[in-house]
Amino acid sequence: MMIKQIFTGLLRSAICMLLLLIAVAARSQAQFITAGKIEFEKKINIHKEIEDDHWLDNVKDKIPKFRTSLHNLYFKDGKTLFEKGTDVYEKIPFMSDDRSVDDIIYSDLTQGIFSKKQSVFDETFLINDSIRQVKWQMTNDLRDIAGFECHKAVGKILDSVYIIAFYTDQIPVPGGPLSYTNLPGMILGLAIPRNNLTIFATKVELTEPKPEKLVPPTGKMKKTDYKGLVITLQKALSDWGSYGRRYILSSLL
Numbered sequence: 001m002m003i004k005q006i007f008t009g010l011l012r013s014a015i016c017m018l019l020l021l022i023a024v025a026a027r028s029q030a031q032f033i034t035a036g037k038i039e040f041e042k043k044i045n046i047h048k049e050i051e052d053d054h055w056l057d058n059v060k061d062k063i064p065k066f067r068t069s070l071h072n073l074y075f076k077d078g079k080t081l082f083e084k085g086t087d088v089y090e091k092i093p094f095m096s097d098d099r100s101v102d103d104i105i106y107s108d109l110t111q112g113i114f115s116k117k118q119s120v121f122d123e124t125f126l127i128n129d130s131i132r133q134v135k136w137q138m139t140n141d142l143r144d145i146a147g148f149e150c151h152k153a154v155g156k157i158l159d160s161v162y163i164i165a166f167y168t169d170q171i172p173v174p175g176g177p178l179s180y181t182n183l184p185g186m187i188l189g190l191a192i193p194r195n196n197l198t199i200f201a202t203k204v205e206l207t208e209p210k211p212e213k214l215v216p217p218t219g220k221m222k223k224t225d226y227k228g229l230v231i232t233l234q235k236a237l238s239d240w241g242s243y244g245r246r247y248i249l250s251s252l253l
Contacts, residue, residue, distance in 0.1 A: 033170065033171045034076070034171075034172065034173060035075060035076035035077070035208040035209070036171075036206045036207060036208065037072055037074050037075075037205040038146075038188070038205075039070060039071070039202050040071045040177050040199050040201050041069075041201075042068065042177075042197070042199045043198050043199075044098070044196055046064060046065060046092065047060065047063070064092060069084065069101045071177065072084075073175070074213050075186070076208055077214070079106070079108050079214040080106070080173070081104070081106050081107075084102055102117075103118050103119070104217040106214070106217060107131060109173070109175055109181060114127075114131050114132075114179055115216035116179065116217070120232070120233065120236075123222060124219075124220075124222070125221055125223075126217065126221035126223050126224070127226060128216075128223065128224075128225060129225045132226075134156070134157060139152045139153065139154065147204070148168040149168060149170070150188050150189060151166065157253075161194045161249065163190065163191075164193070165189065165190055166187065166188055167183040167184065171185055171188075171204075173185070173186050174186075188201040188204075192253065195249065195250055195253065233247070233252075
């Protein structure tokens, strides 16, 4: 009788443990996120940017080290939209405004296309083209960003500009901030050392965006594609030397 009771007790414990494992597995599956809103903090190291501008040496102590802005990335059904978020952007003494803060980038990850509203000097362009293809090299490095475990990948664009990305497979959407995509999960962190630029997620919200949020930008803009933008920039800045090359590079990110 005692053996039967022990066996029955062990059987019940095993069943309870099995049910618990099934519940944990189901909960883990439910943690995968396919729609929501991500807040990103974009930071540009201004002191690095002006290292070669010696005329600013005397006022460097009056210029903040970083130019910071907040942006939101909305995503659902294979579509993303990246735009300016809460306005914490501050004017920086002795420097012009960063008009890229107002850029809007829509990506259709299924169709492989994107539309971007981009200001260049006093003109606004609507760029329609294929999503940028980056050959990513995976690494074994991990980093926690906004509570998500992220894997590090390194890519290269424009022949010599290295991009460091951190993506999470807990959000199985191959999107990310700006126009960077095509990793096995959502990109929650970007660093572009050549441009002294970082963009990192600060929080992820599970609120599904409304359909009207995930549409390409519209309005009165000059239409072009990526190649056409490059030609326009090169013509406009051909006599600007190193500053012109730097401006072109930052406009093509």
